[in-house]
Amino acid sequence: MFRLTTIRAATAALVLIALAAWSVHGDYLAREITAEIAILAILVLALDLVAGFGGMVSLAHGAIMGVGAYGYALANLAGLPPWPAALVGIVASTATGGVIGAISARLTGVFFLMVTLAFGQMIWALTFRADALGGDNGLGGIARPALPFVDSNDPLVFALYALLMLLACLLLCVAVLRSPFGHRFQAVHDNPARAAALGFAPERIRAQGFAISSMLAGVAGVLAAQHMQFVSPELMVWTASGEVLVVLILGGIGSVTGAMVGAAGYLLLKHWAAGWTDHWHLAVGLLLIAVVLAGGRGLSGLLERRRDA
Amino acid sequence: MTLEIHDLTAFHGKVQALHGLSLRVESAQIHALLGRNGAGKSALLSRIIGCLPDAQGRIIWDGQDITHWPTPRIARAGIALVPEAREVFASLTVHENLALAGRIGRGDWTVSRVGALFPNLLTRLEAPAGMLSGGEQQMLAIGRALMTSPRLLLLDEPTEGLAAPMVTALQSALASLKADGLAILLVEQNVRFAAALADRITLVSRGAAIWAGGPKEFAHADEARQRYLGA
Numbered sequence: 001m002f003r004l005t006t007i008r009a010a011t012a013a014l015v016l017i018a019l020a021a022w023s024v025h026g027d028y029l030a031r032e033i034t035a036e037i038a039i040l041a042i043l044v045l046a047l048d049l050v051a052g053f054g055g056m057v058s059l060a061h062g063a064i065m066g067v068g069a070y071g072y073a074l075a076n077l078a079g080l081p082p083w084p085a086a087l088v089g090i091v092a093s094t095a096t097g098g099v100i101g102a103i104s105a106r107l108t109g110v111f112f113l114m115v116t117l118a119f120g121q122m123i124w125a126l127t128f129r130a131d132a133l134g135g136d137n138g139l140g141g142i143a144r145p146a147l148p149f150v151d152s153n154d155p156l157v158f159a160l161y162a163l164l165m166l167l168a169c170l171l172l173c174v175a176v177l178r179s180p181f182g183h184r185f186q187a188v189h190d191n192p193a194r195a196a197a198l199g200f201a202p203e204r205i206r207a208q209g210f211a212i213s214s215m216l217a218g219v220a221g222v223l224a225a226q227h228m229q230f231v232s233p234e235l236m237v238w239t240a241s242g243e244v245l246v247v248l249i250l251g252g253i254g255s256v257t258g259a260m261v262g263a264a265g266y267l268l269l270k271h272w273a274a275g276w277t278d279h280w281h282l283a284v285g286l287l288l289i290a291v292v293l294a295g296g297r298g299l300s301g302l303l304e305r306r307r308d309a
Numbered sequence: 310m311t312l313e314i315h316d317l318t319a320f321h322g323k324v325q326a327l328h329g330l331s332l333r334v335e336s337a338q339i340h341a342l343l344g345r346n347g348a349g350k351s352a353l354l355s356r357i358i359g360c361l362p363d364a365q366g367r368i369i370w371d372g373q374d375i376t377h378w379p380t381p382r383i384a385r386a387g388i389a390l391v392p393e394a395r396e397v398f399a400s401l402t403v404h405e406n407l408a409l410a411g412r413i414g415r416g417d418w419t420v421s422r423v424g425a426l427f428p429n430l431l432t433r434l435e436a437p438a439g440m441l442s443g444g445e446q447q448m449l450a451i452g453r454a455l456m457t458s459p460r461l462l463l464l465d466e467p468t469e470g471l472a473a474p475m476v477t478a479l480q481s482a483l484a485s486l487k488a489d490g491l492a493i494l495l496v497e498q499n500v501r502f503a504a505a506l507a508d509r510i511t512l513v514s515r516g517a518a519i520w521a522g523g524p525k526e527f528a529h530a531d532e533a534r535q536r537y538l539g540a
Binding site: 199 | 358360379380381384385389390392396398399400401405406408409410412413453454457
C-alpha cells in the first residue's frame with residue numbers, strides 16, 4: 001500500500017520549491033547542483049519503485065540509466081532532434097530493463113542482486129570496449145532540448161526543466177503505485193504464492209515492474225546526457241548503482257518522497273563536505289549509519305515519525 | 310462442475326504427503342475433509358492448486374486434466390484457495406486486496422457483494438489488511454478468493470483461531486455460498502463445524518481416504534471417528 005500522505009506531499013512540494021528558489025536566487029553552482037539533484041532523484045525514484053515496493057534490489061540501475069543516456073546521445077548525434085532522441089533513449093532503457101527483468105524475475109534476494117550486478121557490468125564492459133560508442137572516451141557534442149520561449153543552455157532554465165521532469169516522474173510513480181498494476185506488483189512482493197493462486201503470474205508482473213522502473217531510469221539518463229552534453233562509461237560503473245542504493249536508503253526506501261530528500265541531502269552534503277575535505281565519503285558514511293540505526297526509514301521516515309509522535 | 314481426484318500422490322519435499330488419494334467434489338456441495346494433523350489434508354489442497362508439483366495420479370476439473378497446469382492457470386479456471394494462514398496482502402488495504410482479485414474473475418463478485426456477506430469488512434475497507442483481527446483477516450481471505458468468481462472454493466481450516474460469533478457467521482456464509490451453487494472442499498479440525506455443514510465427509514489418514522459417507526452415516530460411524538479423529 002502506498003499512501004500519498006499530507007506529510008509526504010508537503011515534503012515533496014517543499015523540496016521542489018526550495019530547490020527552485022535556490023536556483024533562481026543562487027549562483028551558477030546552485031543551478032548545476034539543482035540539476036544534479038533532480039537527475040539523481042529520478043534515478044533513485046526508479047530504484048525505489050522496484051526495491052521499495054517489489055523487493056527487487058537492483059545493482060543494474062546505473063547501467064540502465066547509461067543505456068538511456070547513450071540512446072539519447074547516439075540518436076541525437078545521428079541527426080535526430082532532442083525530443084525524438086529522448087524517446088529513443090527512454091525506449092532503449094525500458095527494453096533493456098524488460099530483458100533483464102524477464103531473465104532475473106524468478107530470482108529473489110541476494111541472487112537477484114548478483115544477476116543484476118552481472119548485467120550491469122556486462123553493459124558497462126560492452127560500452128567501454130565499443131569504438132562506435134567512443135570507448136572509454138565517451139561521446140560529446142550532445143544537444144540540449146529545444147524549449148519554447150527559453151534557452152535550455154541557460155543553467156537556470158535547465159535546472160527548472162530538470163525539476164519539472166522530476167515532478168512528472170514523481171507523479172507517474174504515484175500513479176503506477178495506485179493503479180491496479182501497482183497493487184498487483186505489491187501483492188506479488190507480499191506473497192508470490194498467494195498472488196499466483198489468485199491467477200497472477202508473479203514473474204511476469206515482476207518483469208513488467210522492472211521495465212517501468214527502467215523507463216524512469218531512462219528519463220534520468222536522457223537528462224544526464226542533456227545536462228553534461230557528454231556521456232561516458234563512468235555513468236554505468238557498478239559503484240554508480242551502489243551510490244543510488246545508498247541514496248535510497250538514506251532518503252527512505254519505499255516512501256517515494258525519500259528519493260528526493262535523499263538525493264538533495266546526499267549531493268548537498270557531498271558538495272559542502274568536499275569544500276573542505278577530500279574525505280567527504282566519511283561524512284556520507286556516518287550519516288548513513290546514523291539513519292539506518294535510527295530505524296532504517298531514512299531521512300523522510302524520520303520526518304514522518306517526528307510528526308506522528 | 311465437478312472436481313475428480315484419482316489416485317493422487319504428492320511429496321512435500323522428501324516426505325510423501327499423499328498416497329493414492331481419490332475423491333470427488335460436486336457443485337452446490339460442501340465436501341469436508343477430516344483427519345489428524347499431518348494426515349495430508351492441506352497437502353491435497355496445495356496439490357490441487359498446483360503448488361506441489363511432480364505428482365502422480367490425475368486431477369480432473371470440469372472435464373479437463375489440470376494435474377500439471379501452472380497455478381495461475383488453475384486459478385483462472387475457477388479454483389480458489391483460502392489458505393490456513395490467511396495470507397492476506399498485508400501491505401495493501403482491504404479494498405485493494407479485494408479489487409486486485411476481482412480483476413481475474415468474470416465479475417460475479419463485487420466488493421459490495423463481499424461486504425453483504427461479511428459486513429465487518431465494509432467498515433474496514435481503507436485499513437491496511439495487516440492491521441485486521443484474525444477473524445477479519447479470515448473474512449478477507451475468503452472474500453478475496455470469492456472475488457475471483459470461483460466455481461470451487463478450497464478452504465483450509467477456516468475456523469482456526471476464530472471466536473464463537475465469527476464461527477457462526479462463517480457457517481451461515483458458507484451455507485449461502487453453497488446455495489449459490491459453489492462447490493466447497495473444506496478441510497477442518499473442528500469436527501462439529503464441518504459435520505454441521507457437510508453434504509459429504511471424507512476421513513483422511515496418512516495421505517489416503519479411509520472412510521467416506523454422508524453426515525448421517527458419519528454420526529453413526531463411531532469406530533472410524535474414534536480411530537482417525539479421536540473424537
